[in-house]
Amino acid sequence: MxxxxxxxxxxxxxxxxxxxxxxxxxxxxxxxxxxxxxxxxxxxxxxxxxxxxxxxxxxxxxxxxxxxxxxxxxxxxxxxxxxxxxxxxxxxxxxxxxxxxxxxxxxxxxxxxxxxxxxxxxxxxxxxxxxxxxxxxxxxxxxxxxxxxxxxxxxxxxxxxxxxxxxxxxxxxxxxxxxxxxxxxxxxxxFAGELSNETAYLCYSSGTTGKPKGVETTHKNIVSVVDIVDSFFTPTTSQDVMLGVLPFYHIYGAVKLLQFPFARELPVVIMTRFDPVEFCRNIEKYKVTFALIVPPICLAMAHHPAVTKFNMTTLKFLFSGAAPLSGPLVNAVRKKLATVGADVYVNQGYGLTETSPTTHLLSLEYSLSKVGSVGQLLPNLEARLVVDDVKDAKEGDSGELWLRGPSIMKGYLNNVTATENAITPDRWFKTGDIAIRDKEGFYYIVDRRKELIKYKGFQVPPAELEAVLLQHPAIVDAAVIGIDSEREATELPRAYIVHAKGVKGEEAKKFAKEVKTWVQKRVAKHKYLRGGVVVVGAIPKSAAGKILRRELKEQAKKEILTEPEFTGAKAKL
CATH class of the missing domain: 3.40.50.12780 (ANL, N-terminal domain)
Structure with a gap:
């Protein structure tokens, strides 16, 4: 092992x-x-x-x-x-x-x-x-x-x-x-001693498959994550101010905006919800130095004109979590902020509700050299990369990320079966995320295990194709799903994209064809968007920034009924 x-x-x-x-x-x-x-x-x-x-x-x-x-x-x-x-x-x-x-x-x-x-x-x-x-x-x-x-x-x-x-x-x-x-x-x-293992918080998982499950987060879990993050996090000063816009009902906001900053003696400016103009206005008004964000906020920072209308020069650090953040988007945000005189590090980390949440962080010193990485494993935690639930991935290969340590949840409330499926008898939590660890100990999340697309035996990670699509200058957001083709007896990658100028009708169809060809010049053949490209007004996402792929799959099931080239195809569920 x-x-x-x-x-x-x-x-x-x-x-x-x-x-x-x-x-x-x-x-x-x-x-x-x-x-x-x-x-x-x-x-x-x-x-x-x-x-x-x-x-x-x-x-x-x-x-x-x-x-x-x-x-x-x-x-x-x-x-x-x-x-x-x-x-x-x-x-x-x-x-x-x-x-x-x-x-x-x-x-x-x-x-x-x-x-x-x-x-x-x-x-x-x-x-x-x-x-x-x-x-x-x-x-x-x-x-x-x-x-x-x-x-x-x-x-x-x-x-x-x-x-x-x-x-x-x-x-x-x-x-x-x-x-x-x-x-x-x-x-x-x-709640001293063993009593620290009693449940303190019950956040509910996203519910993209079945009904949401209550995650039993204990006092010990939260104390653990606050302290292990503290030992790893960026040094702060008495001049630092955080901007709190992530929803507090989500474990990311509840822990990283209400509890971790308090431990660090950092003031948090509370926003009711994200609005690009108010976000930038508050950075200027309160001289905000860093903010915890999600990828959709990064997209707004890269493209919204509000960034150029306020003084953003106090901002020095944006930390993203809850969903994958691609290297191209990181670079786009840094470039946009640089145009208004703000030299900002854009880093990300990794965690889940079940891990209370943070397990990995990318340090500032590696912001550029390890762009796209979720960083290194936090102290007191152990990790494995496992293939097909049975064997360890070879060095440099991908595998499902398993984690063990004091910040792992007690289990799912009232759901013994789900708990046993998620946590092994020796307390390894199966994240469901596919990761790669490089020689220097930096982790990269390449996809969700259940979302991997299989094209004729080849694995196609949606997150990888989404990162490629976001490099297109006219695309501001993207999501990729798999549709089953009975004709070819395989899955086909299908992309949903948002055009920066909101094109519609024939212009949108023409752009979609252009993108399909554009992608083929940048990926291996088994990753071609054979399931089509669709221009939409927005990608459906949860408040935490996760792509709601089930909604897109339901949409695809209806769309392919009217697309002759996909007769006999159906969205993968």
């Missing part, structure tokens, strides 16, 4: 709750007056000391005040749902729940009532902290569950703290401001 380790020595991981770790073990009283989080729109800031007090007050409110006001009783070990877009209240709610010993399940703020219903039932949540604007969704969810208005009211806390005055909502519900400031926990609920 070939096991790879990090070039960085292991770090000590204490057995304690993430609250104790952030607000006790690593809390520096001398920095208590330093801003922790800043609302981008209003400039309202919460200091590190204030956040600690607010979280302990929120904990008291959840455990003591809510029931007094008519809500259900919450106890240690219960589960609470947070259903809200990014706001300055998020760190108060999340850390308040943790301090109270309550598990937090984080729901996608774009969810429909039916989707919220699944997560509510599966997670076993007893109460929901909901943004006022999303209250109608929650009420519809509870109605679908058969709860009366009175029963629904017992399970709702409206997160009204510091919301915009323009936010409209109605109804007599218990509010976050009703339970804050009424009392305070003298000390948080402790």
């Amino acid at each position: 070939k096991i790879y380790t990090s070039h960085v020595p292991p770090v000590h991981i204490p057995d304690e709750s993430i609250f104790t770790h952030l607000f006790g073990t690593r809390f520096n009283e001398a920095q208590a007056s330093r801003p922790a989080f800043i609302d981008a729109e209003t400039g309202f800031a919460v200091t590190r000391g204030e956040l600690k007090e607010l979280a302990l007050s929120c904990a008291w409110g959840l455990r003591e005040e809510f029931a007094k006001l008519g809500g259900v009783q919450l106890s240690r070990g219960d589960t609470l749902m947070i259903f809200s877009p990014n706001t300055i209240a998020w760190p108060v709610m999340l850390f308040g729940a943790v301090a109270a010993g309550i598990r937090a399940t984080l729901a996608n703020s774009a969810y429909t009532p039916r989707e919220v219903e699944h997560q509510w039932n599966d997670s076993g949540a007893k109460v929901v902290l909901v943004h006022p604007a999303l209250l109608p969704v929650v009420l519809e969810t509870f109605k679908g569950l058969g709860l009366s208005p009175a029963q629904a009211k017992q399970r709702i806390i409206v997160a009204d703290w510091k919301v915009s005055p323009e936010t409209k909502w109605s109804g007599d519900f218990i509010r976050l401001t009703d339970i804050l400031g009424k009392g305070i926990f003298r000390v948080e609920e402790k």
